[in-house]
Amino acid sequence: MDTSSFISMPAQFIAALIFLLAAIAFVAFNVLVPRLFRPIRPDQEKLSNYECGERPIGGPWIRFNIRFYIIAIIFLIFDVEVLFIIPWAVVYRRLYSELGMLVFWEMFVFLTVLGVGLAYCWVKGHLEWVFRDKLAEDKSKTLSS
Amino acid sequence: MTSIQIPELSFSLIAPELILCTAAIVILLVDLYVKNVERINITLLALIGIVLAFFSAGTLYGASELAFSWLIIRDDMSVVIDQIFLIGAALIVLMSHHYSERYHFPYGEYIVLLLFSTLGMLIISASADLITLFLGVELVSITLFVLTGFEKKSLLSGEASLKYLLLGAFSSAFMVYGIAFIFGMCRTTNLISIGSLLSEDFIGSPLLILGFALLLVGLGFKIALAPFHMWAPDVYQGAPTPITAWIAAGSKLAGFIALVRVFSLPDISFHPLARTWVEGIWWLSLLTMIIGNAGALVQKDIKRMLAYSSIAHGGYLSMAFVSHNDVGLQALLFYLAAYLFMTIGAFAVVIAAGRHGEERRRISDFAGLAKRRPFLAAMMSLFLLSLAGMPPTAGFIGKVWLFGSAIQAQYYGLAIVGILTTLFSFYYYLRVIVYMYMRDEEKEFEAEPLSVSLTLALSLSALGVLILGVFPNTLMKVITNSVIVL
Amino acid sequence: MAVGLEHCLVVSISLFLLGVFIVMTQRNGIRVLMGIELILNAANLNLIAFNRFLPNTDVNGSIFAVFVIILAAAEAAVALAIVLAIYQQFSTVNLDEISSMKH
Numbered sequence: 001m002d003t004s005s006f007i008s009m010p011a012q013f014i015a016a017l018i019f020l021l022a023a024i025a026f027v028a029f030n031v032l033v034p035r036l037f038r039p040i041r042p043d044q045e046k047l048s049n050y051e052c053g054e055r056p057i058g059g060p061w062i063r064f065n066i067r068f069y070i071i072a073i074i075f076l077i078f079d080v081e082v083l084f085i086i087p088w089a090v091v092y093r094r095l096y097s098e099l100g101m102l103v104f105w106e107m108f109v110f111l112t113v114l115g116v117g118l119a120y121c122w123v124k125g126h127l128e129w130v131f132r133d134k135l136a137e138d139k140s141k142t143l144s145s
Numbered sequence: 146m147t148s149i150q151i152p153e154l155s156f157s158l159i160a161p162e163l164i165l166c167t168a169a170i171v172i173l174l175v176d177l178y179v180k181n182v183e184r185i186n187i188t189l190l191a192l193i194g195i196v197l198a199f200f201s202a203g204t205l206y207g208a209s210e211l212a213f214s215w216l217i218i219r220d221d222m223s224v225v226i227d228q229i230f231l232i233g234a235a236l237i238v239l240m241s242h243h244y245s246e247r248y249h250f251p252y253g254e255y256i257v258l259l260l261f262s263t264l265g266m267l268i269i270s271a272s273a274d275l276i277t278l279f280l281g282v283e284l285v286s287i288t289l290f291v292l293t294g295f296e297k298k299s300l301l302s303g304e305a306s307l308k309y310l311l312l313g314a315f316s317s318a319f320m321v322y323g324i325a326f327i328f329g330m331c332r333t334t335n336l337i338s339i340g341s342l343l344s345e346d347f348i349g350s351p352l353l354i355l356g357f358a359l360l361l362v363g364l365g366f367k368i369a370l371a372p373f374h375m376w377a378p379d380v381y382q383g384a385p386t387p388i389t390a391w392i393a394a395g396s397k398l399a400g401f402i403a404l405v406r407v408f409s410l411p412d413i414s415f416h417p418l419a420r421t422w423v424e425g426i427w428w429l430s431l432l433t434m435i436i437g438n439a440g441a442l443v444q445k446d447i448k449r450m451l452a453y454s455s456i457a458h459g460g461y462l463s464m465a466f467v468s469h470n471d472v473g474l475q476a477l478l479f480y481l482a483a484y485l486f487m488t489i490g491a492f493a494v495v496i497a498a499g500r501h502g503e504e505r506r507r508i509s510d511f512a513g514l515a516k517r518r519p520f521l522a523a524m525m526s527l528f529l530l531s532l533a534g535m536p537p538t539a540g541f542i543g544k545v546w547l548f549g550s551a552i553q554a555q556y557y558g559l560a561i562v563g564i565l566t567t568l569f570s571f572y573y574y575l576r577v578i579v580y581m582y583m584r585d586e587e588k589e590f591e592a593e594p595l596s597v598s599l600t601l602a603l604s605l606s607a608l609g610v611l612i613l614g615v616f617p618n619t620l621m622k623v624i625t626n627s628v629i630v631l
Numbered sequence: 632m633a634v635g636l637e638h639c640l641v642v643s644i645s646l647f648l649l650g651v652f653i654v655m656t657q658r659n660g661i662r663v664l665m666g667i668e669l670i671l672n673a674a675n676l677n678l679i680a681f682n683r684f685l686p687n688t689d690v691n692g693s694i695f696a697v698f699v700i701i702l703a704a705a706e707a708a709v710a711l712a713i714v715l716a717i718y719q720q721f722s723t724v725n726l727d728e729i730s731s732m733k734h
Contacts, residue, residue: 279695280702283706311654311726321675322647324678325643325677325695326677333688
């Protein structure tokens with residue numbers, strides 16, 4: 001904070017260097033050292049999925065429907081926006097007494113913009129499970145024929 | 146617990162940003178709900194939004210205020226830069242109108258993303274806090290990642306977009322980490338408070354220097370300074386050409402403005418910290434000039450060549466931070482404006498010279514262009530000569546001013562390297578001109594008539610280059626005044 | 632032993648270096664993204680630790696952390712979308728195989 005701390009800057013650099021080296025050493029230790037010491041004796045039980053005698057039904061690497069990813073993306077975006085809303089809700093009452101409706105309108109605008117995004121997803125058809133519907137139609141067709 | 150400070154809301158100060166944002170949302174809704182909307186209408190809507198934002202920015206001249214609890218600064222410099230950005234955005238919209246007809250991508254969404262990236266740039270230019278700065282940088286980056294991958298059928302476009310995304314996100318992460326250290330040492334993220342704190346206290350903490358260094362690395366990635374430039378050629382080559390132009394011009398401009406906002410903090414010119422990072426940028430600038438120009442010499446693809454030329458220009462531009470005086474800052478702003486026009490112009494010619502499925506990508510494809518398309522060849526020569534720095538173009542004035550600022554600050558070595566690499570750069574710029582005028586075409590390219598929008602974009606950029614070259618006084622005066630106010 | 636600023640900083644810089652290590656060594660696009668998220672979270676930890684343990688800090692640090700989380704989510708969403716598109720074209724997300732440009 002004072003000038004003397006600036007004058008002793010090289011000494012502080014050494015501190016930072018040690019800090020950095022310690023962190024690198026920590027990472028290197030955790031990555032490399034266990035590799036040296038741990039015994040590597042794989043057997044069939046160890047390589048099985050759960051290592052506890054539970055027999056898995058089918059492989060885990062099945063293909064997920066691509067719709068899952070798109071829905072996950074949409075969910076992620078809207079889910080995280082809650083981070084803005086919760087702090088707002090916490091201080092809403094206090095700010096309302098000082099600012100009045102302005103507090104409300106600010107969040108209103110934010111949610112409207114989010115709503116435009118939701119409308120976009122909706123109109124483009126990303127909220128519907130299109131593929132399953134198609135499959136169901138095909139199934140009913142094959143059943144009826 | 147301290148009482149929450151109620152920010153003074155001065156919406157008129159951010160009118161350009163609000164108008165642009167509204168325009169983007171309106172276009173999104175129109176594109177969604179109006180069936181079979183004509184592309185020309187979307188273009189017109191976007192242009193109206195940009196023009197309105199341009200004029201509303203114009204009314205803000207003379208304001209010198211901090212608003213929204215010191216998140217936003219509105220000074221003359223930010224207004225000049227906003228207007229430069231908006232002119233650039235209008236040119237890109239015009240180019241995109243032509244280009245999207247050729248490749249049929251979802252035009253409404255494309256324009257919306259383009260406007261949002263412009264919005265990010267405006268936010269950067271008006272940011273007085275690391276929060277707004279970071280938000281602006283991220284808005285620009287994320288929209289450009291998507292736009293780079295817009296040509297879904299092209300392998301190059303997808304690859305470019307993935308590379309840009311990974312390196313862009315990596316550099317953002319570095320930036321955030323640096324900002325965290327700056328916050329820890331200064332206990333605030335406000336740039337103005339940081340500036341006054343540094344000028345009073347002379348904090349020489351290594352963690353602070355580490356923070357600024359990480360921030361510099363992050364921004365260095367965004368503007369492709371030399372050791373961090375690897376992504377640029379691939380991304381420039383793969384992206385749709387109007388987006389390449391926007392990355393080269395707009396995004397680079399935005400990165401430099403972010404650097405200006407962070408590293409030209411008021412009152413710290415005499416701070417020892419300034420000396421440390423001036424030294425850092427000295428090396429970056431030197432390396433960038435040499436690597437950019439050397440790389441451009443051996444390129445065969447015109448977009449890659451322009452990418453390396455843009456890297457080299459990043460080197461010239463960062464010289465302004467080394468000289469670290471008012472002249473340097475003024476020269477930087479002027480050269481950024483000039484650079485915007487000539488880069489966008491050069492890429493507009495690249496678009497105009499090709500047609501669907503038959504782009505003129507290699508430099509040898511430009512052979513004989515002068516015979517077939519004399520107008521395009523003349524335009525290309527003008528932009529390339531300006532990039533090289535021939536009088537009477539804008540590039541010449543900008544370079545003289547920039548190198549002058551380095552000489553004034555007694556960085557003779559850097560100025561000499563700048564001048565020498567500029568001389569080298571004539572080789573690869575003139576090579577294209579030689580191809581266009583002196584060689585016969587090897588392969589016949591069918592002509593596609595010039596559309597109105599592309600002609601407009603071309604002639605406006607050419608006008609910009611010539612006006613800034615022949616009558617630079619107007620912009621010079623505006624810039625000089627705005628920097629003095631700062 | 633009470634957890635202090637130093638502990639947070641050491642954890643954070645370890646996370647940071649792990650993230651950089653992952654980005655440098657992994658060739659799978661998704662894993663590289665995970666490394667980037669680690670770096671972002673290291674920065675968040677730093678911001679919040681500084682805000683919590685240092686006197687006289689303004690609240691901007693925590694606000695910044697909120698924005699970083701949001702932007703990390705936005706970036707991850709865009710990244711997933713781009714990786715999906717890439718996978719449809721190249722049938723791989725290995726960065727060494729996604730390289731078609733002439734140098």
